[in-house]
Amino acid sequence: MSPGGGAEALARLRRAVAEIEAEAGAPRERPARRLPFSRAFDSALGGGLADDGLHEIAPAQPQDGAAAMAFALALAARFLSLRPASALLIGEGFADQEWGALYGPGLIAHGLPLNRLVFVRAPDAALAFWAIEEALKCGAPAAVVGEIWNLKTYSLAASRRLLLAARKGRVPALLILASAYGQAERLSSAADTRFEIAALPSLRSQAAADLDLPGPFACGARLVKARLSRAGPEAPLRAFNLGHVISLEWRSENLTFNDMTFKDMGLDDEAISLPLAAASGDRPRAAARLR
Amino acid sequence: MDAEAARLGLSQGLSLPDARARFPALVAVEAEPLEEARLLERLCDWCSRFTPLAGLDGRDGLMLDISGVAHLFDGEAALIEDCRARLAAQGFTVAIGAAGNPRAAWALARFSGVKIAPEPLDDKAFARLFYDLPLAALSLDETTQADMARAGLRRIGDIALRPRAPITARFGPVPVARLDALKGLERSSIAPRFPPPDFCAERRFASPIQTAEAIEASLRKLADDLVVLLERQAKGARRVELALYRVDGHVRRIPVGASRPLNEARAIARLFAERLASPHEDAIDAGYGVDLMRLACLAAEPLAPSQAELERAHEAERAHALAGLLDRLSARLGARAVTRRELIDAHLPEQAEAAAPATLGRARTHSESGHCERSPDQVRREAIQEYVGRPTTPGSPRCSAPRDDGLNGAPARPLRLFTRPEPIEALAEVPDGPPLRFRWRRVLHNVAAIEGPERIAAPWWRGAAMPTRDYFRAEDTEGRRFWLYREGLIGRETLHAKWFVHGLFG
Numbered sequence: 042m043s044p045g046g047g048a049e050a051l052a053r054l055r056r057a058v059a060e061i062e063a064e065a066g067a068p069r070e071r072p073a074r075r076l077p078f079s080r081a082f083d084s085a086l087g088g089g090l091a092d093d094g095l096h097e098i099a100p101a102q103p104q105d106g107a108a109a110m111a112f113a114l115a116l117a118a119r120f121l122s123l124r125p126a127s128a129l130l131i132g133e134g135f136a137d138q139e140w141g142a143l144y145g146p147g148l149i150a151h152g153l154p155l156n157r158l159v160f161v162r163a164p165d166a167a168l169a170f171w172a173i174e175e176a177l178k179c180g181a182p183a184a185v186v187g188e189i190w191n192l193k194t195y196s197l198a199a200s201r202r203l204l205l206a207a208r209k210g211r212v213p214a215l216l217i218l219a220s221a222y223g224q225a226e227r228l229s230s231a232a233d234t235r236f237e238i239a240a241l242p243s244l245r246s247q248a249a250a251d252l253d254l255p256g257p258f259a260c261g262a263r264l265v266k267a268r269l270s271r272a273g274p275e276a277p278l279r280a281f282n283l284g285h286v287i288s289l290e291w292r293s294e295n296l297t298f299n300d301m302t303f304k305d306m307g308l309d310d311e312a313i314s315l316p317l318a319a320a321s322g323d324r325p326r327a328a329a330r331l332r
Numbered sequence: 333m334d335a336e337a338a339r340l341g342l343s344q345g346l347s348l349p350d351a352r353a354r355f356p357a358l359v360a361v362e363a364e365p366l367e368e369a370r371l372l373e374r375l376c377d378w379c380s381r382f383t384p385l386a387g388l389d390g391r392d393g394l395m396l397d398i399s400g401v402a403h404l405f406d407g408e409a410a411l412i413e414d415c416r417a418r419l420a421a422q423g424f425t426v427a428i429g430a431a432g433n434p435r436a437a438w439a440l441a442r443f444s445g446v447k448i449a450p451e452p453l454d455d456k457a458f459a460r461l462f463y464d465l466p467l468a469a470l471s472l473d474e475t476t477q478a479d480m481a482r483a484g485l486r487r488i489g490d491i492a493l494r495p496r497a498p499i500t501a502r503f504g505p506v507p508v509a510r511l512d513a514l515k516g517l518e519r520s521s522i523a524p525r526f527p528p529p530d531f532c533a534e535r536r537f538a539s540p541i542q543t544a545e546a547i548e549a550s551l552r553k554l555a556d557d558l559v560v561l562l563e564r565q566a567k568g569a570r571r572v573e574l575a576l577y578r579v580d581g582h583v584r585r586i587p588v589g590a591s592r593p594l595n596e597a598r599a600i601a602r603l604f605a606e607r608l609a610s611p612h613e614d615a616i617d618a619g620y621g622v623d624l625m626r627l628a629c630l631a632a633e634p635l636a637p638s639q640a641e642l643e644r645a646h647e648a649e650r651a652h653a654l655a656g657l658l659d660r661l662s663a664r665l666g667a668r669a670v671t672r673r674e675l676i677d678a679h680l681p682e683q684a685e686a687a688a689p690a691t692l693g694r695a696r697t698h699s700e701s702g703h704c705e706r707s708p709d710q711v712r713r714e715a716i717q718e719y720v721g722r723p724t725t726p727g728s729p730r731c732s733a734p735r736d737d738g739l740n741g742a743p744a745r746p747l748r749l750f751t752r753p754e755p756i757e758a759l760a761e762v763p764d765g766p767p768l769r770f771r772w773r774r775v776l777h778n779v780a781a782i783e784g785p786e787r788i789a790a791p792w793w794r795g796a797a798m799p800t801r802d803y804f805r806a807e808d809t810e811g812r813r814f815w816l817y818r819e820g821l822i823g824r825e826t827l828h829a830k831w832f833v834h835g836l837f838g
Binding site: 051104105107108110111112114115126127134137138140141142143144145146147148149150151155156158159160161162163164168171172175176179180181182239240241242243245248252253254255256257258259260291292293294 | 781
């Protein structure tokens, strides 16, 4: 008996399939699976985030880096629930010193399975991009989260490389452009989607004494860019205004985003793509920075 | 002392002024024991070209176990000649002895003109070889030697031919035991500097190679050879080391690790290519040329047994791909840069997790987690419950704090933790109360919501002395959430509270 008999059988079957394909022509490519995450965004994205795309996340202000990371990790937690594989968290080494290292107990509290995470620390941005691309191409991880501070080398070409790698490996890439605060609209890259994330006061609960108790992670998300060419013919696009800020609350216990906008406005589930943020003035907890 | 000085009649132990008085032109160089030790270690590494079992012997000797390797060099005499010639080319003069046991070899090398003891060594030959050697060849300490000299015992033959009992009675058991060791009656072994590899393949070059391409090409051939050896036992390599022996005596060792047993030559060669491309690694410096390359498998494991089901084969392929990816990343970025983490039941928050290199491969990867009794989902829920909730009872340690994760389900631990907590200026209403506003990195934050304190004291049961910390989860008016703490109990441990931010929540 040779070691790895199963793999051999698999290879034999693959050869057989290749022979059939050579005669009958290649099969149609599997359309990207889409991960729904928020009712407000899903319709604009043709059902959710593509699981083979490049998604960029930029903080709105310098201090929103933690919120951007939390948003990316929340999406990664949802991608991890789709496939029984590990996720890679790739970052530049100095960020650990400067902004704090990702913290295991905190990641668990955020809804991520710690034993399925691999932490990669690259000495500089170039190597971080290399690691992200390798990870995407290999196709094994369930998601790749990259946090890049030095964006000098991040260009249209570099993002295109990442995008092609993500398509090839069918792995979603969540790229946090940590130093691109406030530039989300000015960047040009090949990414499928780009979000701008701002911190948002959480849904607090009343305490007996003076100050309220903070609640779970909440953020204001703005979809700045969405490439729709691959969304398929059924892409709905019912007049979604890209500029609107959607308030999301992350419930780590069941891995879902709650739409605080809906909740506050008392709208029902069907009212998905109405212009929402215009009504934010009457919200009790409207953040001052909502635009 | 060099040979010239010895010829003039100087000896060790003579003081420098005395020596100067005799020979005013004397050149004295200060001894550097550390440098010498390092040089000896380097020589020892170099000597591992002859045998994997090479060890240091005292301050000025090397011990090589050449059993079973001498024939590769056309016998012991040729081996000794080869070794002597190569070392002479590097500028070293050595005394070499070979015998059936380490002690005999040691004695021959240092005290005898005959360098190779015949094997097997009968009594007659032993008498001829060793009886005339001085007692120092037994490496006895000086007082014993002096005592014996006073008793008229100067040569090994003097004690070997006498009854053992009186000698033991007078000089202790050591001399007789040493004599037995010399005869090979006692088990003795040498302590090699590096453990012998399980498998190894090597290539010697008649003319040294210098170019990186040539080294790479030889590496591929070596990997082919190694894989043949591994395949014979259906094993795969987990740790592989490439050793490059340079002509000038320098030895460069490059270890790489794999997270699953490897038995493909290309994969092994690729790991080295990644490793050499990494920024932490110096490029190969062939110097005057490399005349021996050895690829050693330091740890081998049986290949995973074949899996019958295709489904699992597919899953394994995924894990396989991931393992390959992690190997490549670790080879390029360093094993410490690619880690998995696990929780540790530690009291202090900064010690609550431990990172281990991902290439070490942990049992709890995703492919196995499905087979345990609890579903992964359930495990996750439990883990979240552990860290979500509001332990607000002051004074009670975190582990026993009651958790109600109902109310708002906010995380109790931050997403990012500063390796060094950053000091902040905080303003509190009462000295031991929660902060109202604080300044961190020159930005003022007004606290809009706060929860705490969660008191974490130093683990006194381990005798740790550290001020008590009171942790607060604070949210400012902009919605940013911080993990703050106040160091020291006011009035008991400190007069002025120092505030720190220890982490950031999402």
